[in-house]
Amino acid sequence: MRQPRLSLREQPLPGGQPLAFGIGLLIALIVGTLLLFAAGHEPLKIYSRMFEASLGDPDAWAKTVNRAVPLGLAGLAVAVAGSMGLWNIGAEGQIMAGAIAAAWVARIGGDWPGIILISMMLIAAIGGGGVLAIGPALARAKLGVNEIITTLMLNEVAIRLVQWLIHGPWKDPDSYNFPLAPMIPDQARLPTLFSRAHFGLLIAAAVIVIASVAVRHTAWGYELRIAGSSEATARYSGISLSKKILTVLVLSGAIAGLAGGVELTGTADRLTETISNGFGFAGIIVAALALMRPSGVAVVALLFGAVQIGGQSIQTLGVSSSVSTILQAFVLFGAIGAGVLSRYRVVLDTDARSSNKELSDD
Amino acid sequence: MTEASLIGLLFATVSFGALLYLAALGELLAEKAGVLNLGVEGMMAVGAVTAFIAGVELQNPWAALLVAMLSGALLASVHGFFTVGLGAEQVVSGLSLTILGLGLAAYLGKDYVGLPPGAELVPVEWGGLSDLPWVGPILFNQAPMVYLALLMGLTVSFVLSSTRLGLALRAAGESASSTDSAGHSVLGLRLSAVAAGGALAGASGAYLTLSITPQWAEGITAGRGWIAVALVIFGAWRPGRVGIGALIFGGTLALKTRLQTFGVDFSPIILSMLPYVLTLTILLIISVQARKRPSPAPFGLGLAYRREER
Numbered sequence: 001m002r003q004p005r006l007s008l009r010e011q012p013l014p015g016g017q018p019l020a021f022g023i024g025l026l027i028a029l030i031v032g033t034l035l036l037f038a039a040g041h042e043p044l045k046i047y048s049r050m051f052e053a054s055l056g057d058p059d060a061w062a063k064t065v066n067r068a069v070p071l072g073l074a075g076l077a078v079a080v081a082g083s084m085g086l087w088n089i090g091a092e093g094q095i096m097a098g099a100i101a102a103a104w105v106a107r108i109g110g111d112w113p114g115i116i117l118i119s120m121m122l123i124a125a126i127g128g129g130g131v132l133a134i135g136p137a138l139a140r141a142k143l144g145v146n147e148i149i150t151t152l153m154l155n156e157v158a159i160r161l162v163q164w165l166i167h168g169p170w171k172d173p174d175s176y177n178f179p180l181a182p183m184i185p186d187q188a189r190l191p192t193l194f195s196r197a198h199f200g201l202l203i204a205a206a207v208i209v210i211a212s213v214a215v216r217h218t219a220w221g222y223e224l225r226i227a228g229s230s231e232a233t234a235r236y237s238g239i240s241l242s243k244k245i246l247t248v249l250v251l252s253g254a255i256a257g258l259a260g261g262v263e264l265t266g267t268a269d270r271l272t273e274t275i276s277n278g279f280g281f282a283g284i285i286v287a288a289l290a291l292m293r294p295s296g297v298a299v300v301a302l303l304f305g306a307v308q309i310g311g312q313s314i315q316t317l318g319v320s321s322s323v324s325t326i327l328q329a330f331v332l333f334g335a336i337g338a339g340v341l342s343r344y345r346v347v348l349d350t351d352a353r354s355s356n357k358e359l360s361d362d
Numbered sequence: 363m364t365e366a367s368l369i370g371l372l373f374a375t376v377s378f379g380a381l382l383y384l385a386a387l388g389e390l391l392a393e394k395a396g397v398l399n400l401g402v403e404g405m406m407a408v409g410a411v412t413a414f415i416a417g418v419e420l421q422n423p424w425a426a427l428l429v430a431m432l433s434g435a436l437l438a439s440v441h442g443f444f445t446v447g448l449g450a451e452q453v454v455s456g457l458s459l460t461i462l463g464l465g466l467a468a469y470l471g472k473d474y475v476g477l478p479p480g481a482e483l484v485p486v487e488w489g490g491l492s493d494l495p496w497v498g499p500i501l502f503n504q505a506p507m508v509y510l511a512l513l514m515g516l517t518v519s520f521v522l523s524s525t526r527l528g529l530a531l532r533a534a535g536e537s538a539s540s541t542d543s544a545g546h547s548v549l550g551l552r553l554s555a556v557a558a559g560g561a562l563a564g565a566s567g568a569y570l571t572l573s574i575t576p577q578w579a580e581g582i583t584a585g586r587g588w589i590a591v592a593l594v595i596f597g598a599w600r601p602g603r604v605g606i607g608a609l610i611f612g613g614t615l616a617l618k619t620r621l622q623t624f625g626v627d628f629s630p631i632i633l634s635m636l637p638y639v640l641t642l643t644i645l646l647i648i649s650v651q652a653r654k655r656p657s658p659a660p661f662g663l664g665l666a667y668r669r670e671e672r
Contacts, residue, residue, distance in 0.1 A: 143646065333458055
C-alpha cells in the first residue's frame, strides 16, 4: 500500500512564511466564495467592499491601523515568549489587566494634565500586564509548571475581574444602572495622527522595533534564542534558564498589558468586558504566522487587521459576522498547513513497514 | 435555604457536572494519546448547534445527539489532520479550531435563533427510585445525558486501564517512537483519540441544546469548554478524579445563578472564577509533588511525531 509521509526538506521552500500566509488567504478566499454563494450573496461585490472598507481610503486605513495596534502588540508579546520556546496564551487576560490598571489611574488622575495622565496610564498598563504574568512566570521558572495552562486559566480570571469591577465597585452611578464603567477623562485620549488613526501606532511601532533589535541583535536576545532552541546548550553555556524564563514571561505580559492600556486610551471610551475583543488569542495567531519573529509581527498584524475590519464592514451588506470569523479560521489553517509544507515534502512510501525497517537498519 | 432550593441546587450540580464531564473526558482521551486540543469550546458550540438543528429538522433527540457527536468528531479531525497528520503546532491549531467552531456554529445557527426546540431529551423515569426523598429528585430524575456521562466515564476508565487498545493509546501519548517500534500506528491511535474526543465534546454541546437550555443562541457554551480543559488537569488525567472535579466545578456553575435566591451577599462573578483558581492551585500542588514522584501529565503531550525525526 502506498502511504503518504512527511519528509524534511533540506532547505525550506523560498518565500516560506509569507508564501504560507498567501496560500492561507487564497484558501480562505475560495472557501469564502463558496460560503457566500451558499448564503445567496455576490462574492465579488462583498470582496470589493471588504477591500474598500479596510484599505480603500485614509479613513479605512485608519480603522485597519487602529486594529493592527492591539493585534501587533499582543502578537509581539506572544512572539517574545515564543523566541524562547515559551507559550504565552494569557495575552487576552494580560490585556485586560493592563486596561484595568490604566482605568484605575484614570480614576485617580482625573484632573491631571493629559500627557502625564496618559503616560501614567500606559506605565500602569505595562505593570498590570506584567503582574498577571508573574504567577505563571514564577511557576514555570521555579517549579517547571507548564505555562500554557496557567496563562490560559488566568485569562478566565482576568475577564471575570473586569466583569466584577464594572458590575460592582467601578459601576458608573450615572449609567442608569447599566453595568458600565465611567468614561475616561477627555485629556486621557491619545491624540490622532491622521483621520481617526491614533498615536498608538507610533507606540506599537517603537515597541516592536525595540523588541526586534533586542531579540535579534543583542547578547540578551542571542541567549534567549539559544535557550529556545536547546535547553541543554543553554545550560552548558552557563545561561541561567530560570532567570531568563522569569524575565521573558513577565516582559511578554507587560507588552500585552501595554496593548490594553493603548486600547483604553486610544479607541475605547471606558473599561468594558470586550476591551480585548479576542486580541490576545488573535495575537497568538499573529505571532505564529510571523514564526515568532518580532520583526514579522508588524506586517502580519496589519494584514490581519485588514481582514478583521473588512469582515466587520460587510455586515452592513447583510453578511453575518460569522462568515468573517470562519474566513479568519481558514486563513489560519491554510497558513498552518502551508507553513508545514514549506518545510516538509510529502513522499509516497510503497510500504510503511519497509521504510520502518530501513530506519532500524541504520 | 429551603429544602426545595437545596434540591434544585444539587440537581443542577449533577447536570452541569455531567455536561462538563462529557467534554473533559473527550479532552482526556486526546491528551492521553499525546494531543492537546484547545478547540473544546468550538467543538462544544458546533455540537450544540447541530444537535438543535437536527432536533428541529428530524424531530428525534437521539438522532440529534448522533448528528452532534459526528459533527464534533469531524471538527476534531481537522485538528487531528493538522497536528497529527502534518505535525503542526498543537496550541495554534487548537485555538484556530475554537475560532472555526464558534464561527461555524454562529453561521449554521443563524436561522434557528429563538426557535422552539424540535426535540428534547426528557428526564428518565426510574420508577420507585425517582420517588425517593432527596436521592430521587437529585439523581434519578435527570436527563439521559447524565447517565450517559457516567457510563462514558466508566468506559473510558476501563478502556484506558484494562484493554490493549487503552495501553496502546497511553503509550502513544507517553512515547510515540516506542509505540511505533512496537508495531502500533501512532497516527491511527492519535487520530482516533482526537476524533473520539470531539464526539464527546459534541455530545456535551448537544446536552446543552437538547436538555439544559433547549434553544439556540450564539455564545451558549459560555466558556465551559475552557473549564473542560482545566478539569483534565484538575483531575490529574484520571477519569475518576476528573469526574469528581466535574461535580465540584458543576457545583460552582449551579451556585452562580442561585446565590441571590439563597440570600448570600457574594458576587456570582467572583464565584465563577473558582474553577480556574482551583485548577491553578491543583497544578501547583501537582508540580510540587512532582519533585518526589513523576508528573501525571502524559510525557509526550503536545509533541508532534514524525517517524524520521525520532
